[in-house]
Amino acid sequence: MIIIKPTARSQAFELTKENDNPLDLSNHLPFRIAVVSNLLALNRDWKIRNLCELDPREIRVLLNIGSYMPIKSADIAYQSRLDSYTVSRAVKKLLALDLIKTQADSHKKNVKNLLLNNKGKAIYQQVVSAMDARSKQLESVLSEDELRLLYSMLEKVENKAEQLLAQQATELILEGFDAPADQKELIRWYKKSSS
Missing domain, CATH: 1.10.287 (Helix Hairpins)
Known part of the structure; x- marks a missing residue:
């Protein structure tokens, strides 16, 4: 196991002596990625949260539609690694809020492609602008x-x-x-x- 240089936060927590061989979460890659993911969650960013009344899953689906439209729900699930049930629920909510529209696929008639309507495009642009600003700040390090x-x-x-x-x-x-x-x-x- 590779020992990573301790962070200030990891030094604040001493591994327990109550368990044999406790897992050092500061040196556990999936845990560390999850911590960063939690910090970057769209609903954690107050500026983004104030732009729309959408849950994180709906924002992620809206972003996928806006960036790749016309796009199928299955492709959104694949691209974002969301399960199809989560995508389906988000699509239903975005349709109910009149932010997206469907269009028959030119190759498969029983498949619907998703697109943003004008109202959805306006929210997409606001969210993307806020996300770009945050991304630039993060990348600056x-x-x-x-x-x-x-x-x-x-x-x-x-x-x-x-x-x-x-x-x-x-x-x-x-x-x-x-x-x-x-x-x-x-x-x-x-x-x-x-x-």
Whole structure:
């Protein structure tokens, strides 16, 4: 195990003596990424939260639609690694709020593409502007080389996490377990990414 230089926060917490071999969360990659993810959650940013009355999942789906429209719900789930149920709930809410519209797919008639309407575009532009400002501030602590390296490392970690979860789901299916829909999606995403 690689020992990472302790942070001020990690030095404030001493590992317990109540358990044998406690997990040092400050040196646990998934935990550290989750901590950063929690800090960067869209509903944590007061400026973004004040721009619209949307939950984080609805903002993420709105952002995907605005950035990649016309786009299918399944593609939003794949691109953002949200499960299809979460995307479906967000789409229903965005439709009810009259922020998006649907359009028949030109290749598959039973598939609907999602697009922002004018009201949705206005919110999208406001949220993107706030997110860009925050991104620039975050990126300012990194050099260009560090930023390129960070994106490269994040891609490697994401790909490996997807592989591990898909392999685990596949193994459990082979053992006779009935896979929930989100686990089937992980397998499908992994096959799509690795092909």
